[in-house]
Amino acid sequence: MTTTAKPATRAQDPEGVRRNILEVASREFAEHGYSGARVDEIAAKTDTSKRMIYYYFKDKEGLFVAALEAAYATMRQVERELNLTGLGPADALRRLTEFTFDYQNGHPWFVRLIIVENIHNGEHLAKSAKIQKLNLSIIEMLRDVYDRGVREGVFRAGLDIIDLHMTISALAIFNVSHRATFSRIFRVAMDTPEALARRRAVAADTVLRYVLREPDPSA
Amino acid sequence: MTTTAKPATRAQDPEGVRRNILEVASREFAEHGYSGARVDEIAAKTDTSKRMIYYYFKDKEGLFVAALEAAYATMRQVERELNLTGLGPADALRRLTEFTFDYQNGHPWFVRLIIVENIHNGEHLAKSAKIQKLNLSIIEMLRDVYDRGVREGVFRAGLDIIDLHMTISALAIFNVSHRATFSRIFRVAMDTPEALARRRAVAADTVLRYVLREPDPSA
Amino acid sequence: MTTTAKPATRAQDPEGVRRNILEVASREFAEHGYSGARVDEIAAKTDTSKRMIYYYFKDKEGLFVAALEAAYATMRQVERELNLTGLGPADALRRLTEFTFDYQNGHPWFVRLIIVENIHNGEHLAKSAKIQKLNLSIIEMLRDVYDRGVREGVFRAGLDIIDLHMTISALAIFNVSHRATFSRIFRVAMDTPEALARRRAVAADTVLRYVLREPDPSA
Amino acid sequence: MTTTAKPATRAQDPEGVRRNILEVASREFAEHGYSGARVDEIAAKTDTSKRMIYYYFKDKEGLFVAALEAAYATMRQVERELNLTGLGPADALRRLTEFTFDYQNGHPWFVRLIIVENIHNGEHLAKSAKIQKLNLSIIEMLRDVYDRGVREGVFRAGLDIIDLHMTISALAIFNVSHRATFSRIFRVAMDTPEALARRRAVAADTVLRYVLREPDPSA
DNA sequence: TATGAATGAGGTTTCATTCAT
DNA sequence: CATGAATGAAACCTCATTCAT
Numbered sequence: 001m002t003t004t005a006k007p008a009t010r011a012q013d014p015e016g017v018r019r020n021i022l023e024v025a026s027r028e029f030a031e032h033g034y035s036g037a038r039v040d041e042i043a044a045k046t047d048t049s050k051r052m053i054y055y056y057f058k059d060k061e062g063l064f065v066a067a068l069e070a071a072y073a074t075m076r077q078v079e080r081e082l083n084l085t086g087l088g089p090a091d092a093l094r095r096l097t098e099f100t101f102d103y104q105n106g107h108p109w110f111v112r113l114i115i116v117e118n119i120h121n122g123e124h125l126a127k128s129a130k131i132q133k134l135n136l137s138i139i140e141m142l143r144d145v146y147d148r149g150v151r152e153g154v155f156r157a158g159l160d161i162i163d164l165h166m167t168i169s170a171l172a173i174f175n176v177s178h179r180a181t182f183s184r185i186f187r188v189a190m191d192t193p194e195a196l197a198r199r200r201a202v203a204a205d206t207v208l209r210y211v212l213r214e215p216d217p218s219a
Numbered sequence: 220m221t222t223t224a225k226p227a228t229r230a231q232d233p234e235g236v237r238r239n240i241l242e243v244a245s246r247e248f249a250e251h252g253y254s255g256a257r258v259d260e261i262a263a264k265t266d267t268s269k270r271m272i273y274y275y276f277k278d279k280e281g282l283f284v285a286a287l288e289a290a291y292a293t294m295r296q297v298e299r300e301l302n303l304t305g306l307g308p309a310d311a312l313r314r315l316t317e318f319t320f321d322y323q324n325g326h327p328w329f330v331r332l333i334i335v336e337n338i339h340n341g342e343h344l345a346k347s348a349k350i351q352k353l354n355l356s357i358i359e360m361l362r363d364v365y366d367r368g369v370r371e372g373v374f375r376a377g378l379d380i381i382d383l384h385m386t387i388s389a390l391a392i393f394n395v396s397h398r399a400t401f402s403r404i405f406r407v408a409m410d411t412p413e414a415l416a417r418r419r420a421v422a423a424d425t426v427l428r429y430v431l432r433e434p435d436p437s438a
Numbered sequence: 439m440t441t442t443a444k445p446a447t448r449a450q451d452p453e454g455v456r457r458n459i460l461e462v463a464s465r466e467f468a469e470h471g472y473s474g475a476r477v478d479e480i481a482a483k484t485d486t487s488k489r490m491i492y493y494y495f496k497d498k499e500g501l502f503v504a505a506l507e508a509a510y511a512t513m514r515q516v517e518r519e520l521n522l523t524g525l526g527p528a529d530a531l532r533r534l535t536e537f538t539f540d541y542q543n544g545h546p547w548f549v550r551l552i553i554v555e556n557i558h559n560g561e562h563l564a565k566s567a568k569i570q571k572l573n574l575s576i577i578e579m580l581r582d583v584y585d586r587g588v589r590e591g592v593f594r595a596g597l598d599i600i601d602l603h604m605t606i607s608a609l610a611i612f613n614v615s616h617r618a619t620f621s622r623i624f625r626v627a628m629d630t631p632e633a634l635a636r637r638r639a640v641a642a643d644t645v646l647r648y649v650l651r652e653p654d655p656s657a
Numbered sequence: 658m659t660t661t662a663k664p665a666t667r668a669q670d671p672e673g674v675r676r677n678i679l680e681v682a683s684r685e686f687a688e689h690g691y692s693g694a695r696v697d698e699i700a701a702k703t704d705t706s707k708r709m710i711y712y713y714f715k716d717k718e719g720l721f722v723a724a725l726e727a728a729y730a731t732m733r734q735v736e737r738e739l740n741l742t743g744l745g746p747a748d749a750l751r752r753l754t755e756f757t758f759d760y761q762n763g764h765p766w767f768v769r770l771i772i773v774e775n776i777h778n779g780e781h782l783a784k785s786a787k788i789q790k791l792n793l794s795i796i797e798m799l800r801d802v803y804d805r806g807v808r809e810g811v812f813r814a815g816l817d818i819i820d821l822h823m824t825i826s827a828l829a830i831f832n833v834s835h836r837a838t839f840s841r842i843f844r845v846a847m848d849t850p851e852a853l854a855r856r857r858a859v860a861a862d863t864v865l866r867y868v869l870r871e872p873d874p875s876a
Numbered sequence: 877t878a879t880g881a882a883t884g885a886g887g888t889t890t891c892a893t894t895c896a897t
Numbered sequence: 898c899a900t901g902a903a904t905g906a907a908a909c910c911t912c913a914t915t916c917a918t
Contacts, residue, residue, distance in 0.1 A: 033338050036254035114400055119252050122399030162405050170393030180341030181333055186381050202382055210425045471776050474692035552838055557690050560837030600843050608831030618779030619771055624819050644867045
């Protein structure tokens with residue numbers, strides 16, 4: 001695990017080197033936690049050397065912060081791709097919930113990275129100016145959909161958007177965050193396509209029934 | 220005698236020593252993660268010495284497994300105190316959800332310990348025979364309540380109990396598991412008594428509206 | 439230079455281990471400066487391992503501070519052995535100057551350590567409570583001798599003791615502190631017994647002629 | 658053009674670049690010692706880049722040697738400005754001593770650089786042909802003054818010039834070389850104008866009383 | 877000539893764990 | 898049982914130096 005030279009496939013491509021390091025680091029931090037991740041191991045799985053990690057990110061903490069930032073930035077970017085136009089409020093809210101569920105379950109390393117950060121009380125997030133000023137489009141979308149639903153009389157009025165987002169997030173994330181213990185203790189699969197599809201539907205139903213004025217009892 | 224740093228109150232009390240170590244260890248693992256927790260630090264915060272940690276728990280991993288076991292055992296014990304007799308299905312389900320919410324939010328270190336274990340893919344849990352055979356009374360209670368509700372015609376039929384438990388857990392735990400990042404990014408308090416009370420109500424409402432055949436639109 | 443096990447000749451002799459480390463460290467710091475000294479090298483020349491250095495002294499800086507403290511403590515102790523009773527003021531002052539000269543020239547590593555500390559602006563000394571409260575017996579002795587001389591009418595009155603000590607120190611130390619450059623540039627020996635004896639006499643003469651009311655022109 | 662961080666004032670001025678690097682390097686070596694000084698830091702404080710350091714000075718050691726050479730060269734140059742004509746031997750010797758004192762105390766980084774070199778046993782000085790053949794005019798001046806004093810009967814005969822120079826240097830330099838530790842331990846100021854003036858006088862008195870045949874008891 | 881990227885060797889420190897008394 | 902001493906492996910990080918453009 002010592003510093004062995006790598007084929008300099010990325011020679012003089014700073015952005016590429018940075019990205020490559022971040023990808024590997026995100027995975028390692030997500031898999032082993034902050035302290036559990038090893039700089040040596042990260043370097044070894046990289047196209048470059050350990051020295052470059054310190055060159056670009058100063059230290060382990062800087063690397064972790066950068067990984068967090070990248071994760072949030074990616075999420076924001078993906079959220080932008082969500083298109084709810086042409087859908088009625090209920091369908092739009094379902095779509096939004098499913099989208100969130102799919103994103104979180106499709107990017108478990110992202111969920112895990114956030115969780116690791118929570119274990120460390122968000123101290124790294126506090127250090128990142130970048131993350132602080134991320135404009136969270138998902139909230140805007142949710143607000144639009146909800147307001148439309150209320151205006152059209154299909155949603156209950158008076159609900160808090162942040163609160164709603166929290167509910168959606170909780171339902172979407174738990175499946176990833178507690179997969180190992182929950183599936184083991186209750187002996188249920190949580191990562192098969194079928195399980196994911198079922199849970200995704202439950203999550204959406206739960207959100208909709210919470211928001212709709214008159215939920216269809218069958219849904 | 221007066222110069223000894225630590226009160227030797229636990230001398231000749233093996234069970235007390237064990238418990239003391241476990242309490243400290245749980246907190247440290249919960250606060251810093253598995254790798255982040257330091258055996259030296261744990262020992263220092265203990266009424267006893269490092270030697271005893273290795274004596275009772277073999278190694279760091281054994282200590283972590285024991286801490287997990289203790290956490291689950293405590294939870295089971297606490298669940299037993301939940302008394303739903305005399306309540307109608309809806310009220311009972313609300314009570315059960317609130318109870319879960321309160322427990323998780325009242326024992327953040329427990330939630331965090333479980334999360335740490337999930338980051339490590341449940342590998343320690345796999346090693347514990349004890350945890351595997353914990354009969355989870357909460358599931359029994361939930362099943363009883365749900366069945367009663369279905370029988371009485373107030374709950375929708377056909378729901379999966381484990382799934383319902385997952386929803387309840389997700390809503391109860393998120394408030395702890397993502398407190399640091401969520402509260403920081405969305406600039407909302409999540410640990411004040413008011414915030415907890417509000418969120419607790421939302422969680423219960425969400426569960427009830429999901430289960431009830433004809434939810435009262437105002438709830 | 440990696441951590442190889444040493445014959446545990448000093449097993450379980452904490453004071454011995456500490457002293458052994460300090461001796462080696464003092465020499466290394468004095469020879470290569472603070473940054474130039476290598477913990478690995480120090481450890482290698484020790485009867486114990488690198489790990490023990492950190493166990494006893496926390497880090498490199500702690501080791502340096504401890505080395506400084508030990509140097510000052512040793513000096514103080516040696517100073518105590520100086521006995522001026524029975525000597526007239528002039529002889530006593532000469533003896534005191536010669537003693538200082540001999541000590542500094544006999545312990546070049548001590549002089550160098552102090553010099554290294556001065557290069558670092560005394561920042562480590564500032565951290566040591568121990569050194570701050572060293573009662574400097576040499577000053578007391580000097581004051582006694584000087585007062586006696588004044589009283590007896592052989593010394594000029596009105597001189598400052600600290601100032602006098604500074605002169606003595608300057609004359610005693612230069613021979614060590616600037617030995618390398620001075621001897622090379624002026625092509626003179628400064629470390630042979632003859633050179634030392636001559637310079638020692640000059641130092642004492644210089645001090646005496648500065649203090650005496652009527653210096654014997656031949657001295 | 659306006660976006661470049663550093664004013665390209667030195668562009669196309671090799672001698673200026675060299676001088677600029679040497680100034681910065683001298684300060685850094687003097688402040689942190691040879692090993693403690695950082696090439697990166699030196700480069701950063703320079704008007705040019707790290708590349709140029711290696712281009713002009715080969716490596717860190719070459720840079721240090723060059724800094725030493727520059728320091729000695731500057732000193733020699735400054736010494737030339739000392740004009741003792743028209744002064745009697747005693748006054749001339751006083752003036753010479755004061756001049757030396759002022760120079761050393763006015764250029765602490767020079768004193769420190771020499772001290773750093775002494776810590777490294779003069780090994781860099783040994784590598785410099787330039788320094789070896791510096792004709793040290795101060796010695797010539799001192800010899801002239803002394804010889805005149807002896808001829809005129811005011812100075813004691815038989816003193817060694819190099820020895821005398823050593824005494825002068827010791828008294829002049831100690832105030833810089835041991836400022837940090839001495840002032841801290843004896844709680845005296847050593848860098849205020851008053852302290853410097855007093856010490857300067859003491860140094861001169863000391864030298865004079867050592868050399869004069871019949872020192873005025875009041876001086 | 878000038879700049880940021882890259883390098884590898886080696887530096888300091890920390891960790892879980894075991895030993896001696 | 899209890900305590901401080903000891904251990905070695907491996908962790909994180911820094912340095913002087915060189916390369917590519």
